[in-house]
Amino acid sequence: DQQVKQNSPSLSVQEGRISILNCDYTNSMFDYFLWYKKYPAEGPTFLISISSIKDKNEDGRFTVFLNKSAKHLSLHIVPSQPGDSAVYFCAASAGRYGGSQGNLIFGKGTKLSVKP
């Protein structure tokens, strides 16, 4: 059973427009949510995170929104740039009290293509 779900395998947007990547989760014990970005032949790199007690976190062009009642989060990229083309993974952490050993649980990823 997938605890973290990314239902869109791919997304294509025009340069300068907004990219919205979505993620759903099932486990109420998750206390942090993270987004990672991955280019081909490289390891995933951390992008942004949000605590479960927040509903928004912003870092430059990247904003993550959390709707805890819907168990849904989204990553907004504004404006989108060709260099943002990558696979984006949503991940969740249960924290020590949720039984985590510091590991993350990942979604399947969404491939974002930003066209010039």
Place this chain on the structure above:
Amino acid sequence: DAGITQSPRHKVTETGTPVTLRCHQTENHRYMYWYRQDPGHGLRLIHYSYGVKDTDKGEVSDGYSVSRSKTEDFLLTLESATSSQTSVYFCAINPTFSGANVLTFGAGSRLTVL
């Protein structure tokens, strides 16, 4: 790459042969992890370690073993490789083990089992 080195970066092997992947860190972190990435599956945890000689299983541990005899090295072994273990393997460290648990990943090891 935040002091994480994976070796080999690429390996092609035959079914039934043993394979060992190495993860080396230079930052003396206690927690280390092995994930595999497959199309349609994202990243899945294989094994993790919380100290020298302290390891435990993750979500997809069948067919894999690990060892950690030194803080800096975490080895992943496929005792008898199968085609289903063709994948990209990522090692990760957890520098803080608190808050968001931001893992730092290595560059990956691509394994092909023929």
